[in-house]
Amino acid sequence: MGGDRGLQVTVPAAQAALREHSDLRLILIGRRDEVRAELQRLNGAEDDRLKVYHASEVVGMDEPPAQALRSKKDSSMRVAINLVKTGEAQACVSAGNTGALMATARFVLKTLPGIDRPAIIAAWPTMRGHVHVLDLGANVDSSPQQLLQFGIMGSLLVGAIEHKAAPKVCLLNIGVEDIKGNETVKKASELFRQSGLNYGGYVEGDEIFTGTADIVVCDGFVGNVAMKTSEGLARMISRLMKEAFMRNLLTRVAGMIAMPAIRSFRKKMDPRRYNGASLVGLNGIVIKSHGGADSYAFENAISVAIAAIRNQVPELIGSKLSSMQVRNASA
Amino acid sequence: MGGDRGLQVTVPAAQAALREHSDLRLILIGRRDEVRAELQRLNGAEDDRLKVYHASEVVGMDEPPAQALRSKKDSSMRVAINLVKTGEAQACVSAGNTGALMATARFVLKTLPGIDRPAIIAAWPTMRGHVHVLDLGANVDSSPQQLLQFGIMGSLLVGAIEHKAAPKVCLLNIGVEDIKGNETVKKASELFRQSGLNYGGYVEGDEIFTGTADIVVCDGFVGNVAMKTSEGLARMISRLMKEAFMRNLLTRVAGMIAMPAIRSFRKKMDPRRYNGASLVGLNGIVIKSHGGADSYAFENAISVAIAAIRNQVPELIGSKLSSMQVRNASA
Numbered sequence: 001m002g003g004d005r006g007l008q009v010t011v012p013a014a015q016a017a018l019r020e021h022s023d024l025r026l027i028l029i030g031r032r033d034e035v036r037a038e039l040q041r042l043n044g045a046e047d048d049r050l051k052v053y054h055a056s057e058v059v060g061m062d063e064p065p066a067q068a069l070r071s072k073k074d075s076s077m078r079v080a081i082n083l084v085k086t087g088e089a090q091a092c093v094s095a096g097n098t099g100a101l102m103a104t105a106r107f108v109l110k111t112l113p114g115i116d117r118p119a120i121i122a123a124w125p126t127m128r129g130h131v132h133v134l135d136l137g138a139n140v141d142s143s144p145q146q147l148l149q150f151g152i153m154g155s156l157l158v159g160a161i162e163h164k165a166a167p168k169v170c171l172l173n174i175g176v177e178d179i180k181g182n183e184t185v186k187k188a189s190e191l192f193r194q195s196g197l198n199y200g201g202y203v204e205g206d207e208i209f210t211g212t213a214d215i216v217v218c219d220g221f222v223g224n225v226a227m228k229t230s231e232g233l234a235r236m237i238s239r240l241m242k243e244a245f246m247r248n249l250l251t252r253v254a255g256m257i258a259m260p261a262i263r264s265f266r267k268k269m270d271p272r273r274y275n276g277a278s279l280v281g282l283n284g285i286v287i288k289s290h291g292g293a294d295s296y297a298f299e300n301a302i303s304v305a306i307a308a309i310r311n312q313v314p315e316l317i318g319s320k321l322s323s324m325q326v327r328n329a330s331a
Numbered sequence: 332m333g334g335d336r337g338l339q340v341t342v343p344a345a346q347a348a349l350r351e352h353s354d355l356r357l358i359l360i361g362r363r364d365e366v367r368a369e370l371q372r373l374n375g376a377e378d379d380r381l382k383v384y385h386a387s388e389v390v391g392m393d394e395p396p397a398q399a400l401r402s403k404k405d406s407s408m409r410v411a412i413n414l415v416k417t418g419e420a421q422a423c424v425s426a427g428n429t430g431a432l433m434a435t436a437r438f439v440l441k442t443l444p445g446i447d448r449p450a451i452i453a454a455w456p457t458m459r460g461h462v463h464v465l466d467l468g469a470n471v472d473s474s475p476q477q478l479l480q481f482g483i484m485g486s487l488l489v490g491a492i493e494h495k496a497a498p499k500v501c502l503l504n505i506g507v508e509d510i511k512g513n514e515t516v517k518k519a520s521e522l523f524r525q526s527g528l529n530y531g532g533y534v535e536g537d538e539i540f541t542g543t544a545d546i547v548v549c550d551g552f553v554g555n556v557a558m559k560t561s562e563g564l565a566r567m568i569s570r571l572m573k574e575a576f577m578r579n580l581l582t583r584v585a586g587m588i589a590m591p592a593i594r595s596f597r598k599k600m601d602p603r604r605y606n607g608a609s610l611v612g613l614n615g616i617v618i619k620s621h622g623g624a625d626s627y628a629f630e631n632a633i634s635v636a637i638a639a640i641r642n643q644v645p646e647l648i649g650s651k652l653s654s655m656q657v658r659n660a661s662a
Contacts, residue, residue, distance in 0.1 A: 098506075127567050137505050140513040174468050174555035175429075182471040182552055205559025209567040221513055222556050224505035225549070228536025229557045230564050236458050236540040237568055237600065244596035251592040258589035261582040265575035269568065 004061060004291045007038040010095065013298035015044055020299070021306060027051045027089060029076040031058075055079040061291060065099035069107055077101055081108045084284040091285035091305035093276075095293055101286065102138050102279060109284040112314065114321040117142070118281035119150045119220070120288065121157060123274050124230070128211030132158050135217075136277060137224035144187035147171070147217055148195060153280045153317055154215035155197050160311040166198035167214035172222060173202035184219070234269065272297035276304030284314055335392060335622045338369040341426065344629035346375055351630070352637060358382045358420060360407040362389075386410040392622060396430035400438055408432055412439045415615040422616035422636035424607075426624055432617065433469055433610060440615040443645065445652040448473070449612035450481045450551070451619065452488060454605050455561070459542030463489050466548075467608060468555035475518035478502070478548055479526060484611045484648055485546035486528050491642040497529035498545035503553060504533035515550070565602065603628035607635030615645055 007030065014026050025048070028035050032054040039045060039052070046052055055076040059068040072078060077096050083089035085108050094101050102118065111118055121134035134150050135142065142150070151169045158167040171189055173181040181189070181202070192199040200213055205226060208216055218226070241262075245255030255262070267273075271290075275297035279286040285308045289301035308314075338361065345357050356379070359366050363385040370376060370383070377383055386407040390399040403409060408427050414420035416439050425432050433449065442449055452465035465481050466473065473481070482500045489498040502520055504512040512520070512533065523530040531544055536557060539547055549557070572593075576586030586593070598604075602621075606628035610617040616639045620632035639645075 125567075127570060140505070172556060174471070174552055175559065205556045205561075206563030206566065208560060209563040218556070221505055222553055225503060225536045225553050225557050226560045228506065229539060229560055230536075232537030232540040233561050233564055234568070235537065236456075237565070239458060240599055241596050244592040244599075245589070247592065247595070251589075254585075254589040254592050258576070258582075258585040261575040261578065261585055264578070265572050268571055268575075 011038045013295040017302040025049045059100045065103035068100035090309045093287045095289035105286045109282045112318045115281040122277035126211035135220035137220045139220040142219040147188035148191040151217045168200040169215040170200040170203040170213035172218035175204045276301030342369040344626040348633040356380045396434035399431035421640045424618045426620035436617045440613045443649045446612040453608035457542035466551040468551045470551040473550040478519035479522040482548045499531040500546040501531040501534040501544035503549035607632030
């Protein structure tokens, strides 16, 4: 268990989450001896709220999902998702291989009735708060009907978690007028208009961050590129800013003086606060942490799972789907 | 002429470009009286190097391209592109409606032999310098063959302008392993491998900014979303940083002390320095400036045109295309 950085991240994150949430119980799944050793190193131990379950196998971060699904029946990921299936656990949080997690979750938990494909949704910061964006890479080619399903799932999730009656959902599109969107987006827009959702029309990439939408819907290829591009740009800006302040003695002193302001700015933008993407559309809660997450970030992913459990997100999506037009639209 | 901000931007930019490049000659095209009045206001006048040509019509920034093409035969955009066609001008620079500019340029100039569709290419900053990205929105659905054509055009353009023998071209893809790319990208990758280009394989969105590639190829929908998303994120970061320094007297003083460092950082990232996207694949040079460009940014777009003229980009692309595999690949 633990993505790129392993138990040194997940075990302290688990301990912090248990301190933070008094009604939380956690099961750590991995090579039992290693997990216990790490717990011991951190002066922790198993108790009523913290269990360690054994899983003998590990899915590699670059392992093909189909292979992991077929041959790693005792991976920590598979064992965790099986616990969600049996109801022993209410959610699974993993920093592992995204493709394998999605394939395993889909195989074990199955999609909700009325949902063709699960999607990956996460919150991003905006000028006014945050926005939820999906799909971030679970699908590469989505039909208009699938985009509508993403919109419905996103609206229900955001409605449940943020207690908004009618969150505003927009479709990501491009701004060159000749070709305002491809055919899929145009058809999806018609479906959104008839859906009963609070549909706010198209947004372009830059409007994701203005906070005009509560949910932005796009296909997984586009969403993944937008997410990774944003991550890369933020990393570059952060590095160039650091370099500018490290250039000479004068700028270093200036940097120290400016540190409180820089810190408050960094805190707002801290990607760790936004760690934890939900795999929606499944009969169960599965949260994907960034593979490179540190323990603060991983604790946030656990919090995302807690919010989904408290607000019964899959049950809500499942029960509301039948009363909405998705079945008609996809029929 | 002049995009969102009109003559107040383009006329001083023209004057600055003429001062900067002693062998440059410019023709300003628009409503003659208005252009002349603006010139006069800036103590300028027509001479051997600066002419004003009349165009009675203006294409609105939101006007459908097909309508502009059909009904605005005397728009500044159309007159300018006609001058490129006749050879009286060597390039057209416009801050106007992108779709209309593309449609008009394609209609008047035609695409180069072997090129199905023109593309929009621009330079973006990276940690090590810059990268050229295409297509940024001229096409919404591109075939593998078209992506290869984009790669060839990008390689030739970057090779010519930056005097690189074999610039490294990569394909933008997504990182969820199960579905490493859609079918189009996978097929395009095979074509790139056989193309004789210096093909560096896939990059993900975040790698655009690491400087690993000289050229990143993607379809226009994805490229436009990546571009606009980056613009929006950069704007948000800039605004939040400003807010952090404006919060109270202490942070304001810190901001003043830190100003030299902040300025040097901002200069590196200044989007105005990267203004000027090329419409490649046409029998002629057409450069698109950002609609909201100021005169410094617009002057940069003029410089992009100058570099394309000096390095004979369309001629080079046209002559080299026949000796490359593009014809076989697209046959």
